[in-house]
Structure formats: structure tokens, C-alpha cells
Amino acid sequence: MISEINESIEVGAIFGxxxxxxxxxxxxxxxxxxxxxxxxxxxxxGESLLHFFSVFDGKDTFELIYDSKLLRWTLGRVDVE
Amino acid sequence: MMIRKNLNVRAQLIAPVPTGHSxxxxxxxxxxxxxxxxxxxxxxxxxxxxxVFVVGHSFTAGVVLTANYEARKYGVKTGMPLHExxxxxxxxxxxxxxxxxxxxxxxxxxxxxxxxxxFVEVFSIDEAFxxxxxxxxFWGTPEAVAYEIKRWVWERFHLTLSIxxxxxxxLAKLASDRLKPxxxxxxxxxxxxxxxKDLPVxxxxxxxxxxxxHLNQMRIFTxxxxxxxxxxxxxxxxxxxxxxxxxxxxxxxxSPVLPANHVDEAKSMGHSYTLTRATxxxxxxxxxxxxxxxxxARRLRRRHYEGCVVHTTIxxxxxxxxxxxxxxPFFVDDGAAIxxxxxxxxxxxxxxxxxxxxxxxxVSSLRPSGRRPWLFxxxxxxxxxxxxxxxxxxxxGEFTLRPVFLTFPEDRKIASRALQLFGSGRH
Numbered sequence: 450m451i452s453e454i455n456e457s458i459e460v461g462a463i464f465g466x467x468x469x470x471x472x473x474x475x476x477x478x479x480x481x482x483x484x485x486x487x488x489x490x491x492x493x494x495g496e497s498l499l500h501f502f503s504v505f506d507g508k509d510t511f512e513l514i515y516d517s518k519l520l521r522w523t524l525g526r527v528d529v530e
Numbered sequence: 531m532m533i534r535k536n537l538n539v540r541a542q543l544i545a546p547v548p549t550g551h552s553x554x555x556x557x558x559x560x561x562x563x564x565x566x567x568x569x570x571x572x573x574x575x576x577x578x579x580x581x582v583f584v585v586g587h588s589f590t591a592g593v594v595l596t597a598n599y600e601a602r603k604y605g606v607k608t609g610m611p612l613h614e615x616x617x618x619x620x621x622x623x624x625x626x627x628x629x630x631x632x633x634x635x636x637x638x639x640x641x642x643x644x645x646x647x648x649f650v651e652v653f654s655i656d657e658a659f660x661x662x663x664x665x666x667x668f669w670g671t672p673e674a675v676a677y678e679i680k681r682w683v684w685e686r687f688h689l690t691l692s693i694x695x696x697x698x699x700x701l702a703k704l705a706s707d708r709l710k711p712x713x714x715x716x717x718x719x720x721x722x723x724x725x726x727k728d729l730p731v732x733x734x735x736x737x738x739x740x741x742x743x744h745l746n747q748m749r750i751f752t753x754x755x756x757x758x759x760x761x762x763x764x765x766x767x768x769x770x771x772x773x774x775x776x777x778x779x780x781x782x783x784x785s786p787v788l789p790a791n792h793v794d795e796a797k798s799m800g801h802s803y804t805l806t807r808a809t810x811x812x813x814x815x816x817x818x819x820x821x822x823x824x825x826x827a828r829r830l831r832r833r834h835y836e837g838c839v840v841h842t843t844i845x846x847x848x849x850x851x852x853x854x855x856x857x858x859p860f861f862v863d864d865g866a867a868i869x870x871x872x873x874x875x876x877x878x879x880x881x882x883x884x885x886x887x888x889x890x891x892x893v894s895s896l897r898p899s900g901r902r903p904w905l906f907x908x909x910x911x912x913x914x915x916x917x918x919x920x921x922x923x924x925x926x927g928e929f930t931l932r933p934v935f936l937t938f939p940e941d942r943k944i945a946s947r948a949l950q951l952f953g954s955g956r957h
Contacts, residue, residue: 451625451626487572487573487574487575488569488572488573488631488687490630490631490634490635491634492630492634493926493927494927495926495927495930496926501630501631503573503574505574505575509576510573510574510575510576528574528576530576
């Protein structure tokens with residue numbers, strides 16, 4: 450079931466050469482280890498360029514959003530089994 | 531008589547008719563398999579192996595935008611009303627469409643395709659034609675190019691696509707449909723006759739239900755029948771389009787692959803929109819009419835054109851399509867002025883209470899626009915305003931600034947999400 454969350458969160462990520470890879474994130478007091486980034490895409494929102502990541506922790510799927518102007522991470526939505 | 535999503539009918543009519551199949555062009559058509567559904571399956575492993583429908587904003591009404599191959603096993607098709615699809619496959623998972631995700635994927639793919647040839651024509655969000663005639667030898671064979679594209683798409687997105695290779699666009703599109711999903715099929719010149727002989731005529735790109743009906747009435751059921759039919763009979767029934775149909779039946783299509791930067795001398799510019807659900811709501815219809823008018827106006831201004839004939843098209847739910855035009859006493863490139871004319875035409879054509887399925891607006895009798903001194907200050911101000919709006923929308927995205935009448939229910943949902951993301955002050 451997909452739930453809209455849209456909460457600001459803390460994310461651990463590796464910034465490589467032109468590639469951002471989230472590794473873990475904190476939400477509701479729990480640390481989620483990302484097993485794999487399943488999809489990534491970009492979208493313009495006003496002056497911001499938003500980087501979207503679909504990530505899988507081995508059980509559930511999450512959508513993380515990185516705002517490259519505000520340097521802020523958001524948990525967009527969650528799909529739990 | 532209209533040819534559905536034609537392969538550039540005008541180009542076919544003006545291009546020289548090939549004398550045979552001897553001069554072989556190498557045209558490649560690629561089509562991402564069940565694109566929206568496939569992207570969602572890759573993005574969300576919880577969907578894999580299950581039937582999936584990608585739908586619009588409503589989970590209860592509207593149509594299936596794409597069904598994955600698991601769902602297609604139950605007879606579900608793209609464009610099928612959702613209630614019917616649910617009846618066929620009640621346990622399917624419904625996923626809301628995420629256009630930004632698909633558009634970004636498409637953009638990356640189409641940008642990559644230009645590394646194989648400068649002649650890349652984007653046919654839709656998930657389809658493109660490539661003219662490889664002069665460039666495929668760098669990769670060895672046309673098939674080698676196709677496999678290279680498939681490999682790149684798989685490594686980049688984990689998506690599959692089907693590819694057709696043939697001497698023209700019509701046949702390349704037909705070929706890509708032959709082996710789906712993840713197929714590669716080539717039609718060589720010597721195989722054309724055999725491929726078309728028993729091919730149902732509606733499988734030719736551009737022949738929809740209405741055209742099929744008229745052709746069937748002439749006892750034309752296969753592409754082979756169409757190719758053998760006399761030009762005179764086809765011309766009598768369909769006018770100049772009849773000649774194009776005859777060529778299609780013979781597997782001939784001289785239309786070129788037109789890259790995105792191709793600038794043709796425009797005769798008209800227009801947009802149409804098929805509503806996800808037929809509506810009787812005239813206020814909503816006007817809203818779409820304004821949206822289309824603004825889109826046409828933006829396109830005119832971007833290409834530096836203005837026009838003085840406005841056309842409006844309405845298709846009702848019984849598929850009757852009506853269209854009319856109005857000549858204005860002045861040239862326009864302003865969405866509000868186009869809308870005013872389109873609205874008047876709409877009122878003349880409207881069959882009250884009849885649900886509307888499609889709306890279209892276009893502007894013709896074009897001429898290059900330019901800054902001209904205005905006699906009245908208010909016109910000058912309006913031009914300055916439009917210029918400022920264009921600058922803002924160029925920078926921040928289409929319809930960032932728009933008439934307030936163009937706020938759709940789904941926009942309110944998006945706006946509320948944006949507020950939560952950026953503006954609520956909660957973070």
C-alpha cells in the first residue's frame with residue numbers, strides 16, 4: 450500500500466562523480482539500510498532541481514527526494530507490503 | 531477522413547515515390563515495452579511478477595494508461611476503461627502514473643540515441659525512429675546497433691524494448707510489434723510482400739477503427755488487399771489519402787525521419803487532448819479549451835509565428851467529430867485571444883448534454899511575427915506581459931504562471947504536496 454509521507458529526513462549518501470547514492474536514512478526514530486537504489490530520475494520544481502530515488506530496504510520500497518538547491522532530503526512516499 | 535497518428539502523410543505525398551525496394555534505407559523503430567508499467571515494476575520490486583495497471587489520479591474511474599504483461603494475459607489493454615479492466619483482472623495492483631519519472635527516462639534515452647545518428651525522430655514518449663542508413667556501418671550491422679541500444683537501456687534503467695528494422699518507417703514500426711516484449715525483428719525488402727499478404731489491414735500504423743470499417747466495406751481486409759486495390763477506387767472513396775493508403779498496402783513509405791531540430795515551414799500549429807473520461811461539464815470543457823489555446827500560443831511565440839484563423843475540434847462520446855474555423859480580423863499569438871475565438875466556435879458546434887471525449891485547438895494562416903509598434907497602449911502592455919510570462923515559464927517550467935481558470939482538481943493535490951515539501955515551515 451502506497452502512503453504519501455513528505456517528511457524531511459536525514460540521509461547518509463555517497464556523492465560520487467555526478468552520481469548521488471543514498472545508503473541509509475532515519476525515519477520515525479529508526480535507521481533504514483538501503484539494499485539497493487531501484488530507480489532514479491530528476492524533476493524541476495521552480496528554481497530547485499529535485500533528484501528522486503526509489504530505494505528498497507529488502508522489505509519495503511521508499512521514495513527519497515534530494516533538493517539540490519536547498520540541500521535537503523525528503524521522504525516522499527512509502528510502499529509497504 | 532483522418533488517418534490515425536499518421537506517419538507524416540504530407541511527407542508521403544510530396545516525397546518521391548520509390549520505384550521499387552531496391553534502394554534500401556535502414557530505418558529502426560524502437561518501442562519501450564509497456565513503458566509506464568515497466569518503469570514502476572523496476573522502481574518498486576514489490577510489484578514484480580504481479581499484474582499492474584498504471585492509472586491516472588483516480589483509482590475508481592478513467593482508463594488504464596498501461597498494463598504490464600502479467601495483466602495483459604487477462605485481456606487487459608492500454609486505454610481500456612478501468613472498471614472493465616478490474617472485471618477482467620480484479621487482483622491487479624493499481625499504481626498512479628508518475629509522468630516526471632517517465633519523461634526523465636525518455637529524455638535520457640532520446641539524448642543517447644543521437645550518438646548513433648543525427649536522424650532521430652521522437653514519435654511518442656516511448657517510441658522513436660532512427661535513420662541508420664549512413665551510420666550503421668560504424669557498428670557493423672543494423673542489428674548490432676539494435677543490440678547496443680538494448681544493452682545500454684538495460685544497463686542504465688533495467689528496462690527492455692522492442693526494435694524493428696526495415697527499409698522505411700511504416701515497416702519498421704510493424705516489425706517492432708512482431709516480437710514483443712524485448713524483441714528484435716527485421717523486415718528485408720525481399721520479405722515485404724510475404725509479410726503484408728495476410729496482415730490484417732488495421733495492423734498498419736495509421737489505420738484505426740473508422741478507416742478499417744470503410745476499408746472492410748470495400749472488401750479490403752488485409753494489407754495485401756489494400757496494395758492490390760485500384761488507385762481509382764481508393765481515390766474515389768478517400769480522396770488524396772487513398773493514394774497514401776495504396777502505398778501503405780504495398781509497404782511503401784517515403785517519409786523521412788525528422789529530427790527534433792527539423793524546422794519545417796509551419797502551415798498551422800495546434801494541440802488536441804483526449805479526456806480520460808467523457809464529460810458533460812461545459813465549464814471543464816472550457817478549461818481544457820483555454821489550456822489548449824495557451825499551449826498553442828506558447829508554441830506560436832516560441833517559433834515566432836502568429837496566425838489569423840482559429841480552428842476548434844470536438845469529438846463527442848459517440849465518436850462523431852466536428853470541426854470549424856473562424857478567420858479573425860487580426861493576427862494573434864496570445865492564448866486569451868485564441869481562446870475567445872475557440873470558445874465561440876465551440877458554442878456553435880456544441881451538442882448540448884452530449885459528453886465530450888476530445889477537444890482540439892489550432893491556428894493557421896501563419897506569418898512570421900515580430901515586434902511591431904502598437905497603436906494602443908493596452909496592446910503594447912499585453913505583449914510585454916506575455917513576454918515576461920514566457921521568460922518565467924521558460925525558466926521555471928510550463929504553466930508555472932497561468933490563468934487562474936486553469937487550476938484543475940489534480941493541481942490542488944500537487945499544490946498541497948508542494949506546500950508540504952517546501953512551504954509549510956514544518957521542517
